[in-house]
Amino acid sequence: MPNHILLGIEIMQRGEQLYSGKAKTVYTTSDPGKLILLFRNDTSAFDGEKTAQLDRKGMVNNKFNAFVMQKLEQAGVRTHFESLRSDSESVVKRLEMLPIECVVRNIAAGSICKRYGVEEGIDLNPPTFEFFLKDDARHDPMINDYHIRSFGWATEHEVEEMKEKTFRVNDVLTQLFASGDMILVDFKLEYGRYQGELLLGDEFTPDGCRIWDKATREKLDKDRFRRDLGGVVEAYEQVAARLGVPLD
Numbered sequence: 257m258p259n260h261i262l263l264g265i266e267i268m269q270r271g272e273q274l275y276s277g278k279a280k281t282v283y284t285t286s287d288p289g290k291l292i293l294l295f296r297n298d299t300s301a302f303d304g305e306k307t308a309q310l311d312r313k314g315m316v317n318n319k320f321n322a323f324v325m326q327k328l329e330q331a332g333v334r335t336h337f338e339s340l341r342s343d344s345e346s347v348v349k350r351l352e353m354l355p356i357e358c359v360v361r362n363i364a365a366g367s368i369c370k371r372y373g374v375e376e377g378i379d380l381n382p383p384t385f386e387f388f389l390k391d392d393a394r395h396d397p398m399i400n401d402y403h404i405r406s407f408g409w410a411t412e413h414e415v416e417e418m419k420e421k422t423f424r425v426n427d428v429l430t431q432l433f434a435s436g437d438m439i440l441v442d443f444k445l446e447y448g449r450y451q452g453e454l455l456l457g458d459e460f461t462p463d464g465c466r467i468w469d470k471a472t473r474e475k476l477d478k479d480r481f482r483r484d485l486g487g488v489v490e491a492y493e494q495v496a497a498r499l500g501v502p503l504d
C-alpha cells in the first residue's frame with residue numbers, strides 16, 4: 257500500500273509551492289481542484305513591516321480556522337474548507353481569489369478610529385462594512401463598489417454576494433463568540449470563485465479579527481502582537497478553549 261494511504265484514508269500529497277504569503281504557504285496537490293494551506297508560525301503587522309515567529313501559532317490557527325469554517329458550513333455559508341491534513345495544514349478547494357478584503361465592524365477599533373477620528377470601543381449600529389484592495393505595496397487602500405466594478409475586480413453580483421455573505425458570517429460568529437463570553441469586534445474575509453460560485457476562502461482566525469473579553473474588554477487577538485501586549489498565542493488558545501476548538 258502506498259505510504260500516503262493510511263487506514264484506507266488517502267492523505268492528499270503536497271505538490272509544488274504555489275505561493276508563500278505572510279502567514280501561510282500554498283501548495284498544489286495531485287487534484288487540480290484542491291490546494292494545501294500550511295499555516296506557519298510567522299506573524300506580521302503593518303503590511304509586513306513588523307514580523308515575528310510565534311511558537312504554536314500555525315497549529316492553533318489551522319485548527320481554529322477548521323473549526324470556524326465547519327461552523328459556517330453548518331450555518332449554510334459555503335467555504336473552501338475540505339479537511340485537516342496535519343496539525344498545521346488543511347486541504348481546501350482551489351479558488352480564483354478576488355483581490356478584495358471584506359471587513360465588517362461591530363465596534364470601532366483599528367484603522368477606522370484613525371481614519372474618522374472616532375474613539376475605540378464605540379458601538380457601530382448598524383455594523384459597518386468596508387472593502388479594501390488586497391495590495392500590501394499600496395497599504396490595502398479602502399475601495400468602494402464602483403471601484404470594484406469599474407476596475408473589473410469583481411462583478412456587481414459578486415459585490416452584493418460578498419456583502420450578504422459577510423453579514424451572514426457576522427450573525428453566525430457574533431453568536432458563537434458571545435457563547436464564550438467574547439465580543440467579535442471586527443473581522444476580514446476573502447472570497448474566491450469556484451465552478452461558477454463565490455466561496456469563502458482564506459482563513460478566519462484571531463490573526464484577522466478582533467475579539468474582546470465581554471466583561472473586561474481585554475484584547476484576545478492580533479492587537480496583542482501589534483501593540484506589544486505579550487501573550488499572543490496564549491490569548492488565541494484561550495479563545496479556542498472558550499469556543500471548544502480541539503487543539504491537542
Ligand code: ADP
Nearest residue numbers: 277278279280282336348349350351353457458
Ligand atoms: P498574504 O497573501 O496576505 O500574505 P497569507 O500568508 O495568508 O496571506 O497567504 C495565503 C494566500 O492564499 C492569500 O493570498 C490568499 O488570498 C490565498 N488563498 C487562500 N485561500 C485560497 C484558496 N482556497 N485558493 C486559492 N488561494 C487561496
Ligand code: UDP
Nearest residue numbers: 359365366367368442443444463464465466
Ligand atoms: N485585517 C486583516 N488583514 C488586513 C487588514 C485587516 O486581517 O490586511 C483585519 C484586522 O485584523 C481587523 C480587521 O481586518 O480585525 C479590520 O482591520 P483595520 O482596518 O482596523 O486595520 P488594522 O488597523 O488592524 O491594520
